[in-house]
Amino acid sequence: MNAGFIKRSFASLVDLVIVMLVVYLTFIIGGRTILQNRVADFNTINEAYNELVDAYEMDFNVLVADYDAEVELAGDSETLKAEALARYSTAKAVLDAQHSADIQPYDAPLTGYYMTVIYYFAIGFLILTAVYAVATGAKTVGRRIMQIRLSGPVNPASIFFHDVVLKYFFVVLVFSVSMLAGAALLLLSFVIDFILISFTKKKATLRDILLKMEVVKTGYGY
Numbered sequence: 001m002n003a004g005f006i007k008r009s010f011a012s013l014v015d016l017v018i019v020m021l022v023v024y025l026t027f028i029i030g031g032r033t034i035l036q037n038r039v040a041d042f043n044t045i046n047e048a049y050n051e052l053v054d055a056y057e058m059d060f061n062v063l064v065a066d067y068d069a070e071v072e073l074a075g076d077s078e079t080l081k082a083e084a085l086a087r088y089s090t091a092k093a094v095l096d097a098q099h100s101a102d103i104q105p106y107d108a109p110l111t112g113y114y115m116t117v118i119y120y121f122a123i124g125f126l127i128l129t130a131v132y133a134v135a136t137g138a139k140t141v142g143r144r145i146m147q148i149r150l151s152g153p154v155n156p157a158s159i160f161f162h163d164v165v166l167k168y169f170f171v172v173l174v175f176s177v178s179m180l181a182g183a184a185l186l187l188l189s190f191v192i193d194f195i196l197i198s199f200t201k202k203k204a205t206l207r208d209i210l211l212k213m214e215v216v217k218t219g220y221g222y
Contacts, residue, residue, distance in 0.1 A: 002203040003148040003215045005194055012167075014142030019132060023124040027117075031124075035116050039109045049106040056099045063091055122176045126164060133163040152213035166207035 036042040067088040074080035133140060138150040138159045150162065171189060175182025197203045208214060 001217050003146070003217050004203065005197040007146045007148050007217070008193075008197065008215055011140070011142035011146040011148060014145060015129075015132070015140045018141060019125060019128050020121075023121055023128055026124065027120060031120055032117075035113060035120060038116065039113050042109070042113065045106050045109055049103060049110060052099070052102050052106075056095070056102075059095055060092075063088065063095065118176055122172045126169060126172055129168060130160055130164045133159050138163060147218050148215050149218050150213055151216045152211070154213070158211050158213065162207050162211050162213055166210065 039045065067084055070084035070087070071081055074084060134156045138154060143149055150159070152158075171182060171186050174185050193205050196205050202208075202214075204214060
C-alpha cells in the first residue's frame with residue numbers, strides 16, 4: 001500500500017533536519033571561518049558595521065521618544081501634533097540618509113559574505129542530501145522511522161533524481177536567488193504533493209510518476 005501524505009511529509013522533515021544540522025555543524029566548525037577569510041579585514045568591517053547599526057538604533061529610539069513626548073504635550077491640538085509629525089519625518093529622513101551614507105562602504109563586502117553563506121548552505125544541502133540518500137539506498141532515517149520505502153526501479157541514479165533533483169534542486173536554486181520566490185515555490189510544491197498524494201488513487205507525486213516509482217508502507221526492521 002502506498003504511503004500517505006503525513007508519513008511522507010514527516011519522513012522528509014526528519015531527513016531535512018538531519019541534513020541541515022550536519023551542514024550547520026560544518027559551517028560552525030570550519031565553513032564560517034573559511035568564508036570570512038575570503039573578505040579582507042572581515043572582523044574589522046563587521047564590527048564597524050554593527051557599531052553603526054547600534055548607533056542608528058539608539059538615535060532612532062531617541063527620535064521616537066521625542067516625538068511621543070511632543071504628541072503627549074500637544075494634547076488635543078491637531079496642529080501641534082501635525083507639527084510634531086513633520087519634525088519627526090524630517091529628522092527621520094536625515095537620520096536614514098546619514099545611516100545609508102555611513103554603512104555604504106561596508107555593504108559590498110558584507111553582502112558578498114552573506115551571499116556566499118547562502119550558497120554554502122544551498123550547495124552543502126544538495127550535496128549532503130545526495131550522499132545521504134544514495135548511501136542509504138533511500139532507506140533514510142526519516143523513512144525508517146515512518147516505516148516507508150521507495151519501490152520500483154530503485155538504483156543510485158533514480159534515487160538521486162527522486163530524492164534530490166526533482167524534490168529539492170529547483171527549490172534550492174530559486175531560493176538562492178530570491179528567498180521569497182524560493183519560499184513560494186516550496187509552498188507550491190508542498191500543495192501539489194498534498195493534492196496528488198491525498199486525492200489521487202495512486203498517491204503518487206509528479207517525481208514518482210516521472211520515475212515510475214512509489215513510496216510504500218513497510219514493516220518494522222526493513
